[in-house]
Amino acid sequence: MNDKIKIAVRGLKKSFGPKVVLDGVDFDLQEGESLVIIGGSGTGKSVTVKCILGLMEPDAGSIKIDGVEVTTLSSGERFKLLRKFGMLFQGAALFDSLPVWENVAFGLIQGHGMARAKARDIAIQKLAAVGLAPEVAKLSPAELSGGMQKRVGLARAIAAEPEIIVFDEPTTGLDPIMADVINDLIVKVVKDLGTTAISITHDMASTRKIADRVAMIYKGRIIWSDTVDRIDRSGNEFVEQFIHGRADGPIRMEIRAL
Amino acid sequence: MLDFLASVGRIFIGFLDGTGRFALFTVEGVSHCFRPPFYPRLIGRQLIDMGFYSLPVVGLTALFTGMVLALQAHTGFSFAAETGVAIIVVLSVTRELGPVIAGLMVAGRIGAAIAAEIGTMRVTDQIDALSTLSTNPYKYLVVPRLIAGTIALPCLVFVADVIGIFGGFLVGTYSLDYNPSSFLGVMMDNVATDDVASGLVKSAVFGFIVALMGCYHGYHSKGGAQGVGAATTYAVVSGSIMILLTDYLMTALFFSS
Ligand SMILES: Nc1ncnc2c1ncn2[C@@H]1O[C@H](COP(=O)(O)OP(=O)(O)OP(=O)(O)O)[C@@H](O)[C@H]1O
Ligand SMILES: [Mg+2]
Numbered sequence: 001m002n003d004k005i006k007i008a009v010r011g012l013k014k015s016f017g018p019k020v021v022l023d024g025v026d027f028d029l030q031e032g033e034s035l036v037i038i039g040g041s042g043t044g045k046s047v048t049v050k051c052i053l054g055l056m057e058p059d060a061g062s063i064k065i066d067g068v069e070v071t072t073l074s075s076g077e078r079f080k081l082l083r084k085f086g087m088l089f090q091g092a093a094l095f096d097s098l099p100v101w102e103n104v105a106f107g108l109i110q111g112h113g114m115a116r117a118k119a120r121d122i123a124i125q126k127l128a129a130v131g132l133a134p135e136v137a138k139l140s141p142a143e144l145s146g147g148m149q150k151r152v153g154l155a156r157a158i159a160a161e162p163e164i165i166v167f168d169e170p171t172t173g174l175d176p177i178m179a180d181v182i183n184d185l186i187v188k189v190v191k192d193l194g195t196t197a198i199s200i201t202h203d204m205a206s207t208r209k210i211a212d213r214v215a216m217i218y219k220g221r222i223i224w225s226d227t228v229d230r231i232d233r234s235g236n237e238f239v240e241q242f243i244h245g246r247a248d249g250p251i252r253m254e255i256r257a258l
Numbered sequence: 259m260l261d262f263l264a265s266v267g268r269i270f271i272g273f274l275d276g277t278g279r280f281a282l283f284t285v286e287g288v289s290h291c292f293r294p295p296f297y298p299r300l301i302g303r304q305l306i307d308m309g310f311y312s313l314p315v316v317g318l319t320a321l322f323t324g325m326v327l328a329l330q331a332h333t334g335f336s337f338a339a340e341t342g343v344a345i346i347v348v349l350s351v352t353r354e355l356g357p358v359i360a361g362l363m364v365a366g367r368i369g370a371a372i373a374a375e376i377g378t379m380r381v382t383d384q385i386d387a388l389s390t391l392s393t394n395p396y397k398y399l400v401v402p403r404l405i406a407g408t409i410a411l412p413c414l415v416f417v418a419d420v421i422g423i424f425g426g427f428l429v430g431t432y433s434l435d436y437n438p439s440s441f442l443g444v445m446m447d448n449v450a451t452d453d454v455a456s457g458l459v460k461s462a463v464f465g466f467i468v469a470l471m472g473c474y475h476g477y478h479s480k481g482g483a484q485g486v487g488a489a490t491t492y493a494v495v496s497g498s499i500m501i502l503l504t505d506y507l508m509t510a511l512f513f514s515s
Contacts, residue, residue: 050386053386053389053390055386055389055390079389079392079394082389082390082392083392085390086390087386087387087390089383089386089387090383091382091383093382093383093384093386093387094384094387095379095384095387095388096384097375106391106393107391107392107393110391110392110393110398111391111392111393112392156387156391157390160391160392
């Protein structure tokens with residue numbers, strides 16, 4: 001691993017109306033590193049990555065990718081920048097007007113101008129890598145189960161071999177065995193292609209497997225960030241509570257007893 | 259008092275905000291029509307959807323419009339007789355009713371479909387997904403619809419003109435007992451290229467408006483299924499109102515001299 005900083009986020013803020021979601025998020029990510037962001041539901045993990053990709057406009061803060069400030073890019077420059085990215089959306093976000101294989105091959109055909117037949121072969125390879133049979137290729141996304149859609153989304157995100165991949169809850173909705181297959185796949189993509197990865201997950205087994213570094217987000221800030229091997233000795237009671245999934249601790253869920 | 263002023267101000271700013279956003283969307287959408295990459299396949303698919311599959315609806319409404327016009331002209335203007343009925347049918351259909359009725363039917367059929375499709379893509383992150391796959395959603399979603407709308411509606415209206423005149427002819431000859439050849443003769447003598455052309459120009463504008471309204475409301479929809487439903491309604495209502503408004507403006511412009 002070299003020491004080149006791929007993504008640098010400083011003071012990222014985002015509110016929806018009166019609701020403050022991000023309140024000064026800071027982190028750095030080195031090239032070829034795999035960062036896992038953990039944190040409670042609704043704490044702004046998806047919002048953070050959408051800001052990095054420019055799909056949402058932050059209210060304040062700076063995001064540098066390969067040293068270039070991206071929050072002030074024009075829309076044309078932003079589309080060029082997005083070529084570096086692949087993203088698996090939390091809800092898969094497959095194009096339901098296209099068959100599965102065209103979903104996977106979409107970036108290759110539209111973005112890279114690859115011939116359809118060749119792109120189709122690659123799509124079928126990528127589908128096999130996420131454990132989907134070639135027969136699935138010609139189905140429409142609406143005919144797939146939730147977990148299968150997720151895997152198609154994953155195949156689509158990695159198909160064009162982008163420099164940076166964002167996985168928003170890659171293993172949610174998968175059975176434990178398939179989840180582990182996907183974890184292995186993510187590790188392989190990061191190691192083999194030198195991809196920089198940001199993953200969001202609630203799954204601690206998955207975190208331990210795919211992360212080089214872990215960052216925990218709470219109340220709009222990164223409250224703890226370190227290498228994955230220190231996660232059990234974090235000395236941070238918020239992290240302790242989260243990784244052991246305890247209901248009582250410093251993180252109070254906003255619920256009232258029945 | 260201050261509260262009142264504040265809320266007036268808020269509404270006014272909201273209005274400006276909406277107008278500005280709409281203007282930006284329009285400029286962005288139109289400017290992408292002239293910059294590569296182009297997606298001819300998608301334009302073709304939209305042309306078939308908007309044009310070909312709208313033929314039955316538009317044809318039927320045009321037929322009945324022509325028929326009812328002949329009847330109304332006959333009973334309403336009893337002094338007019340054969341020549342008057344023929345002129346009324348042919349001019350009303352080509353100049354006005356063909357474009358407007360086809361425009362309104364298409365606003366209902368296509369404007370709603372566009373808003374629902376793009377709106378669903380928005381709320382399920384599919385539009386964001388397009389951007390992450392190096393595809394500009396304006397070029398991929400908006401441009402093909404704008405172009406197809408602008409081309410498809412004049413074609414539809416041309417067909418509607420022919421069918422509407424035919425409807426008037428049917429009623430005139432079968433039910434009003436006019437002489438077929440002289441009735442048709444009067445119709446043909448009294449329709450000028452300008453009448454048809456003005457109708458076709460209008461319909462190109464209507465087609466653009468319908469597609470633009472569908473795309474705009476779909477693109478900016480938020481809040482799940484309910485939001486998509488609202489976007490669909492806005493697309494149809496605003497499309498229809500804009501059609502009638504621009505119809506008046508264009509008619510005033512074309513026939514002022
Ligand atoms: N488009 C939006 N409009 C308004 N509020 C939003 C929007 N997107 C997200 N939010 C709010 O921002 C907060 C953070 O959302 P986000 O999707 O980032 O959560 P998350 O950390 O990814 O949670 P989960 O683990 O459940 O996916 C939520 O409370 C949500 O209400
Ligand atoms: Mg999320």
